[in-house]
Amino acid sequence: MKDKILAPELIERQYEYMARVREWNPDGLKVHVVTFGCQQNEADSERITGMAVEMGYTVTESVEDADLIVINTCAVREHAELKALSITGNFKHLKKKKKSLVIAMCGCMVSQEHRKDRIKHSYPYVDFVFGTTRLYTFPEILFDCLITRERRFYLDAGDEGNIPEGLPVYRASRFKAWVSIMYGCNNFCTYCVVPYVRGRERSRRKEEILKEIEALARDGYREITLLGQNVNSYGKDLYECYDFADLLSDICKIEGNYQLRFMTSHPKDASFKLIDVMAREDKIAKFFHLPLQSGSDRVLTAMNRHYTREHYLSLVRYMREKMPEISLSTDIIVGFPGETEEEFCETLSMLREVRYDNIYSFLYSKRVGTRAAVMEDQIPDDVKADRFERLLALQNEVNLSKNREFVGKTLEILVEGASKTDKSRLTGRSESNRLVHFSGDPSLIGKSVTVKITEADLHALIGELV
Ligand code: SAH
Ligand code: SF4
Numbered sequence: 435m436k437d438k439i440l441a442p443e444l445i446e447r448q449y450e451y452m453a454r455v456r457e458w459n460p461d462g463l464k465v466h467v468v469t470f471g472c473q474q475n476e477a478d479s480e481r482i483t484g485m486a487v488e489m490g491y492t493v494t495e496s497v498e499d500a501d502l503i504v505i506n507t508c509a510v511r512e513h514a515e516l517k518a519l520s521i522t523g524n525f526k527h528l529k530k531k532k533k534s535l536v537i538a539m540c541g542c543m544v545s546q547e548h549r550k551d552r553i554k555h556s557y558p559y560v561d562f563v564f565g566t567t568r569l570y571t572f573p574e575i576l577f578d579c580l581i582t583r584e585r586r587f588y589l590d591a592g593d594e595g596n597i598p599e600g601l602p603v604y605r606a607s608r609f610k611a612w613v614s615i616m617y618g619c620n621n622f623c624t625y626c627v628v629p630y631v632r633g634r635e636r637s638r639r640k641e642e643i644l645k646e647i648e649a650l651a652r653d654g655y656r657e658i659t660l661l662g663q664n665v666n667s668y669g670k671d672l673y674e675c676y677d678f679a680d681l682l683s684d685i686c687k688i689e690g691n692y693q694l695r696f697m698t699s700h701p702k703d704a705s706f707k708l709i710d711v712m713a714r715e716d717k718i719a720k721f722f723h724l725p726l727q728s729g730s731d732r733v734l735t736a737m738n739r740h741y742t743r744e745h746y747l748s749l750v751r752y753m754r755e756k757m758p759e760i761s762l763s764t765d766i767i768v769g770f771p772g773e774t775e776e777e778f779c780e781t782l783s784m785l786r787e788v789r790y791d792n793i794y795s796f797l798y799s800k801r802v803g804t805r806a807a808v809m810e811d812q813i814p815d816d817v818k819a820d821r822f823e824r825l826l827a828l829q830n831e832v833n834l835s836k837n838r839e840f841v842g843k844t845l846e847i848l849v850e851g852a853s854k855t856d857k858s859r860l861t862g863r864s865e866s867n868r869l870v871h872f873s874g875d876p877s878l879i880g881k882s883v884t885v886k887i888t889e890a891d892l893h894a895l896i897g898e899l900v
Contacts, residue, residue, distance in 0.1 A: 438636045440596040451573035455489035463501035465491035470518050471508025477612035479506045484602035485572050502536045507543035509627050511799040515543045529559040539563045545631040565589040566632050570598035609656040609880040619663035624738045624805040637672045651690025660696040666703035679708040686715040694718045702740040713756040719865045720757050725765035729784030730777035761866030763792040769818030770798045771809035778821050793829050837890035844886045849878045869894040
């Protein structure tokens, strides 16, 4: 099958624009990138920052100091869109103070026609907007803006389906790395805007992925997370018989002291073969994020999810049989149109049955252009809020009891940084993705340590170095 890599000359052309902006920018102006949404957006922002650095910008944490601000937006829920619009609104006064400031917006929200129009008319201080399929043309767009100072809106998916290889990257962490293995989504879950804003599914060539991971392993990265909207369908557009499980097996042959993670999986495509590879390979973290969305078969059908509660449970049973220590997390949507009280209770019963280590729960949010947005029986906000509270209360009980099971045990932790709540302590994550706080020297950041757990609360474990 034909792959969808962009012609190398199109990338070379962007490198030429990067050189032109660098020449224009001898004093090393400053860039600040704001990121909303999922890990895919985090990974995209690392490419945007990488290109900006290549163009001579230095990275600043302070918006006040920035000469270029890029807001990378999310569209999955209305809340994320409103946050991005509100923060953009706050930047208006910066532009008043510094006329030369360039403000750009990109990502999923601005890839929707109605949002693009709103920005065009209501946010005149935004200089340019570029959609997800235009990310790689950022240098050319920026150059045009710096020279002409004209406002422009680039949403055409002229190169939709194409994969840019070889763009520079500026990794936010020196020990944790994101690696996109595919882009887009074909699933059209009826509530979800992603397929509309990120285009159809397309896989990167395995050689490119392996090359990137070899370099990360050589550079000492300790945690590598493979990204895609549905990593379990990796390769379907590209290979006759090479799938995600095969890719994982090949990656695990790469030597290095790293742990491999991946997200997100779709239960309709998660295979027993994949679970076997996970069980076999020490390098793969024994952690699985498997979005359920709803415990009701009727709602799952209305969501166009293509699996049943029973199929989902069969995957969980097989995982636990092969890897008794496996940690499971999920996504749940509360208040999908037409969801009855009984159907919601089926979701609660799934939580009791599976006993997830963590859940990410969301109030259903109407997305323009999706099938669910025009379904009858939209659930009133107060009913959604009440169900949401009950869901959280149940999961809190499970979390607390699961966390308490760790007291007295020792865990291997990758140290991530100072604790957000108590700066005198360090924070890290276990293989099962549990947050662990403990006292230790900051020189341990980026290293693995063994911690004995002494206390547990709802959100985290507390321990001592051993
Ligand atoms: N491709 C991934 C992630 C999609 S977005 C996946 O399929 O799991 C992350 C989560 O946001 C989804 O799993 C879903 O639970 C939630 N989500 C997506 N659209 C939503 C909507 N319209 N309202 C509320 N939650 C939504
Ligand atoms: Fe959205 Fe479904 Fe695709 Fe996930 S699999 S991105 S929820 S359409």
